[in-house]
Amino acid sequence: MKTIAIIGGGAAGMMAAGFAASAPETAVTLFEQNPRTGAKLRITGKGRCNITNDTSPAQCMENVVSNPRFLFAAFHRFTPADTILFFEDRGLPLKTERGRRVFPQSDNAGDVVAVLTRHAEMANIDHRKVVDVDKTKEGFVLTLQDRSQRVFNCLLLATGGMSYPKTGSRGDGYGFAQKLGHTVISPKASLVPLYCKEKDCSRMTGLSLKNVTLTVADEKGKKPVYFERGEMLFTHVGISGPLVLSASALLRDKSLPKTVYIDLKPALTPEVINQRILKDFESNLNRDFTNSLSGLLPKAMIPVVVERSGIFPRKKVNTITREERKTVCSLLKAFSLTVTGLGS
Template identity: 35%
Template sequence: MRVCVIGGGASGMMCATMIARKGHFVELFEKNEKLGKKIYITGKGRCNVSNATTGDEFLKNVVNGKKFVMGAITRFDYNDTTQFFKEVGIPLKIERGNRIFPESDKSSDIIKGLEKAMNWAGVRIHLNCIVQKIIVSENIVKGILVNGKEIFYDAVVVATGGLSYPATGSTGDGYKFAKELGHSIIEPVPALCAIKIKNEEFANFDNLTLKNVKLFAKNTEKTIFESEIGELDVGNGLLSGPLALSCSSYINRQDFTNLKLYIDFKPALSYETLANRIDREIIEIKSGTISDFLETLLPKSLIKIFAKKLDINITDKANQLNKEKRKNLNFLLKNSEIIPKELENFNCAIITSGGMNLKEVNPKFMKSKLYSNLYFIGEVLDIDALTGGFNLQLAFATAVTCASDFKDYRN
């Protein structure tokens, strides 16, 4: 068969390789002057290429499309990704949180590995080629229009990514193709991004990394998100860092009017244990000031903010804090309120939530339910996961699942 893959990102390169390995004629079209521009910036240049978890553990990290990707992540998991890269001379390693990286710590090696695999399999790669349209006739996909020229194929795979970091080439072209063909798109919204906040106290506040805290999101008292204990950055009018990124993926379709976020600075302590700790610290600090006392509980730069909220004078003696103020402090440490303004935009969002409507794609082969020779893989689909290597693993798994629909001519 003659197969066309649109997009030279993680999913497109993997899919093109796997189909070509079965003896098909595969051409891949990439609009950029080089392959894998987005892969290059992943994992802060180190590429967190997968995560050493499977099944339910993996699915816990999938935000949208859990059921849809179940088959794909079983078919092709992190062991397969590791084997794939080993075969092309790129060994991988597992780090904290089961995160998998190339041993070299270079994302460019992941791109090289994928490119090598395509070359070995005989994929024809066309760079600087913007696919403009998918050509159909009588409900069958016939080919593509690329750089003003029509080329005909037996099957077309859309691997154009989402809308995030558009400078890497993902500008939502796949959504346009899908809509033109009568498919529907779930409105794309930014995910895994920083959260702009309204709190004035943090507007001109230098960035502070909070360790071992928890973040909650509530909309009119309904809990929308509750993080694990982890790291959060606050400052310059933003919440960022791992907990904020995860939170963004759960609040990105919420109405922000009544949405509130809360930081728990002492997640390991119950209210009661914290109350006892407050009393104990005050006794131990003897004639020390409230400022000295608060330093035992909080980063220095937050002391003035807390004092203002509690309406206390930090130069007063710590033992002057009455029962009510201690109770208010306890509550504030467990529930510091943050008012979100909006999410950062697609230019800064690691991933796009939304995209190709999963109801219109058969997850067995990532095949369109409207056209028997059209496929959608990777981030163009309405699937998204948390950080940790899950998104790239999803790109690979959906790619391999698509390739499994093609007959193997080698045997």
């Protein structure tokens, strides 16, 4: 009989526990420090849990931003189709939404945890924290929170990363792995907000931009680090939202500062924007410049764009020159910010 210890009752640990326990001649113990399994899973996908994407393994790999080859075996040995079958076979009806994202029909991440917990219950679940690990000639020695010790033939670390430490993942596994002789590189934050130098951001805190493009420029002449269309928002120290979180994954290993450009009107060419500005101006020639942009910009952005344009806010629109209009167009097509750091 092979004895296996798994530390961590999250998605990875529960999946591994169930499959290991169903193999012949194994006795599996899953250690989870929280009173309930899957604490982080319960908050995923805004409480709905985006279980997988209904795509091929190759498409999955295309969407992994760094070192996709590392996941080649995992994606091919247990494909998105296998994941869908796994949950449906265990009585959880699923649905596929925009972007081929798969969710439980109940929109309840708790139902996903319930399926995984039932699967993991094929093993013995021990709700104690593992405080130390050691490798001796008897095997892997685990010291538990009450100082008792257990010895196992095999050990699997499934303690998660370091994000959302309140859910229990505080990085214990890195220390355990290091102690057992593995090389651990310092974890870097990914999918995080970005800090920006400009004070403009705090003036627009909470403003959400939909259907814009975000470009992260690299050195001159090089392909941009990131270019995508979607949603983002301003925070008091910089920018956040789906586009920004994705971009942050690509900035982890880049030197900062970097300039990012927001195209507020990606569907319109500068010429079309110029025509629209002219039309708006002509509808009321005596209007002040600062009062003429509401058709083109969200309210919170107007004072910032006016200031950046260098045009006197009270200037009458009938006196605004072609060059000045060009400046406004440039600001709408490439509103720039300087990223100075990654948030946490």
